[in-house]
Amino acid sequence: MDEPAATETGWRGSREGWLQAAYDALIENGVDSVKIMTLAARLKLSRTSFYWFFKDRDEVLDALRGRWAEATTAPLVAATQDYAETGTEAMLNVLACFLSGRFDARFEFAVRSWALQDEAMMAAVHAADADRLSALTAMLGRWGHGAEDADVRARTVYLVQIGYISMQAEEPMATRLARIPTYVEIYTGKRPEPRELARFHARIGQ
Incomplete structure (x- = not known):
């Protein structure tokens, strides 16, 4: 039996x-x-x-490739579509995705290292990069940015965040949070309101 x-x-x-x-x-x-x-x-x-x-x-x-997509691309794309009252709050939603741990940064780093020795994995990374940039560009477009402006701002957002991961930057959370209003201003052209920052801090538990 x-x-x-x-x-x-x-x-x-x-x-x-x-x-x-x-x-x-x-x-x-x-x-x-x-x-x-x-x-x-x-x-x-x-x-x-x-x-x-x-x-x-x-x-x-x-x-593992499938799990990586679910732990990185999926939450980031979802964050670009989260409810927001303003474009600055929409950007704060994206930054909260990274700072709250919804985006698995350790997984992302490991997969990008893996891709250096695996052409198929590199192709998957490039496809994910394109999907993430497309989602960020679309979000900025919904908040009034023209096509070229949205594209450049999206790349600025994304390359900074991936830079943090790739460089394994160690930065005290207090320091990073203090820079958030300026980051948002650079990314969107507007500074977030205090009430938006309060919701952002609540969202990431800080």
Whole structure:
């Protein structure tokens, strides 16, 4: 008689457990550490258990690509569409996405490093960059910026945020928050109102 499904899951782990181990390995040591034996050792499971959930290493890497999109591009695009009363508040929504942790910066850094040695991953990164820039440009367009102006402002916003991640910039939160009104003014041409900043601080728990 076959073992109960719950017992099988406990014995072999779970798909999400294996994927989490792959995520942790990628974040800590890069894509070269995402290997079946390494993940099995991390989980204290047999190597063969992996194959109950993934066909091979490529399949778990594909799953990581999907998880990365869900943890970075999806929340950023959603932030550009969040409710806002003004263009400055709309920009604060975008900055809150990064500062609140909705955008997984560690995942982004690891994937960009991975892309340096994987053409398919680099293509995925370039596609994500285009989607994110398109969302930012569209948001600025909705708040009255012309096409060229919106494009340049969107690139300014995006390249600064990715620069923070790529450089692994360490900046006290108080310092970064103090700069937010000026960043918003540079990005939108207008300084945020105190009430908008108050909502922004509440949103990020600061």
